[in-house]
Amino acid sequence: MTTANRQLLVKSWPNGLPTPENFEIVESRAPTPGDAQILIRNLWLSIDPYYRHALGPRFVGTKFCHPGDVMMAVTLGQVVESRDPVIPVGSHVTTLLGGMQDYAVVGGRDVRLLPDDLFGPGKLPLSTALGVAGNPGLTAYSALMVHAKASPGETFLVSSAGGCVGATAGQLAKLMGLRAVGIAGSAAKIAWVLEKAGFDACVSYKSNSFKEDLAAACPRGIDINMEHVGGEVLKTILPLMAQNGRIIISGLIDQYNKDVAPPSPNWGVIVSKHLTVSGLRVFNHFDLMPRFERLVADLIAKGAFVYEEDISEGLEAAPGSLARVLTGANFGKSLVRIAEAA
Numbered sequence: 001m002t003t004a005n006r007q008l009l010v011k012s013w014p015n016g017l018p019t020p021e022n023f024e025i026v027e028s029r030a031p032t033p034g035d036a037q038i039l040i041r042n043l044w045l046s047i048d049p050y051y052r053h054a055l056g057p058r059f060v061g062t063k064f065c066h067p068g069d070v071m072m073a074v075t076l077g078q079v080v081e082s083r084d085p086v087i088p089v090g091s092h093v094t095t096l097l098g099g100m101q102d103y104a105v106v107g108g109r110d111v112r113l114l115p116d117d118l119f120g121p122g123k124l125p126l127s128t129a130l131g132v133a134g135n136p137g138l139t140a141y142s143a144l145m146v147h148a149k150a151s152p153g154e155t156f157l158v159s160s161a162g163g164c165v166g167a168t169a170g171q172l173a174k175l176m177g178l179r180a181v182g183i184a185g186s187a188a189k190i191a192w193v194l195e196k197a198g199f200d201a202c203v204s205y206k207s208n209s210f211k212e213d214l215a216a217a218c219p220r221g222i223d224i225n226m227e228h229v230g231g232e233v234l235k236t237i238l239p240l241m242a243q244n245g246r247i248i249i250s251g252l253i254d255q256y257n258k259d260v261a262p263p264s265p266n267w268g269v270i271v272s273k274h275l276t277v278s279g280l281r282v283f284n285h286f287d288l289m290p291r292f293e294r295l296v297a298d299l300i301a302k303g304a305f306v307y308e309e310d311i312s313e314g315l316e317a318a319p320g321s322l323a324r325v326l327t328g329a330n331f332g333k334s335l336v337r338i339a340e341a342a
Contacts, residue, residue, distance in 0.1 A: 003030040003103065004102075005031070006102050007026055007099070007101040008070065008071045008315055008318055008319075009024050010022065010055065010067050010071050011067060016259075017323055017327065018052065018319060018323055018326070020320060022319065023318075025316060036083060036084050037106065038081065038082045038087050039103060039105050040078065040079055040095065040104050040106065040111075041078050041079075041103055041339060042076070042101065042102055042338055043077050043078060043126065043337065044077075044126070044335055044336065045073045045315075045335065046076075046131070046135070046334075046335060047330075047334035047335065048325065048334070049326055052257065052322075054072050070099040070100060070101050073099055073318070074095070074098065074130060074134075074135060075094065075095060076129055076130050077092070077094075077098060077104070078090065078093075079091050084109075087111065091113055091116075092113075092120075092126060092129075092341075093112060094111065094129050096283075097110050100315065100318050102338065127309060131309060131335065132164060132296060132333065133293050136163075136168065136282075137165075137292065137293075138282050138285060138289055138292050139165050139168075139282040140166075141168070143280055144169065144176065146285060147248045147280055149246060150224055153177065154223035154224060155181060155220060155221065155222050156170070156179065156224045156226070157181045157218065157222045157224065157225045157237065158170055158183070158226040159183040159205070159227055159228045160184070160228040160251075161189070161199065162186075162190075162308075163330070164307065164332060167306075167308070167332070168296075171197055171305055173224075174198055174199070175299075179200050180198075181200060181214075181217045181218055182199045182201070182202035183203055183205050184202055184205075185205060185206055186204075190202045190204060196306045202217075205229070205233050210236060214236060215240055221241060221243075221245070222240050222245060223244075223246070224245065224246045224248070225237055225247045226248045226250055227250060228250050228253060229251070229252065229254050230252035230254045230255060231254030234265050235266070238265055238266060238270075239269060242273070243273050244273070245275050246275065246276045247277040249278070249279050253326065308331055308332025309332050310330040310332045310335070311337060312334075312335070312336045313336070314338060315336070318336050321334050
């Protein structure tokens, strides 16, 4: 195969927020699959905050994208050549190994084969397999089903409530009979969380009265906190946790671009209130995906679930999209479309 393959390479590790100058686009030939491998034509790139960990030593993770490497990305694409009998040509797949490039070769075992009865024309849009019906949605689902040990009537708080994970988690919490409270950073996001996603309350972490507003939104305390921000937000949350509360750490975006680890919050609250704290990595819960994707497809079809997508166009837009995610400027699941489906 002699098709050209554009690749977004890491040019340098950033200090602080990544910029387009830290990347470059080069062109090479599309790779050829070997035994048990497939060639994917990438259509969509998922843009997620944790990609920052790949750009130099930080506080989480050990697998880095060094200068000259293709920048990491979870991708959705169409199989154009297959040497794996289980993965047919023409099928749509997602993979953690696709990278920011037009074409990728991966092992057949390293993809999620999208069910034809759930995704495609007249069904779920393909893009949702990277968002609400993909790993971000599964993160929310596994937080509630595995980590939260939730009971109806409890208060569930999620930061970054306007993002894909937060909005999914809050809507699922409501369906489970919980009181859903969100934290967001703009009036537009707060309005969407309340009016469209149906949360019981949502407050701004940028408000001068954030502490008082959050306390008023959680009058009986916070039973479950799904945390994505950390820093001052988490410091404000901890004293409001209820006895025997549970904290699920899904992300700590406040520290992703810092050169040194920030001082910890007062973790003594964890002892005094008998809190349970767990770290959530969606990669440990892929066994739940078949059940989850059918649940969310049914909810969307019934009009019982809403979502937003923040779409950029073209491979060259990926660095800017990543910066938007890391500063909270995106609204909904961030995606980059690099090709149209055949």
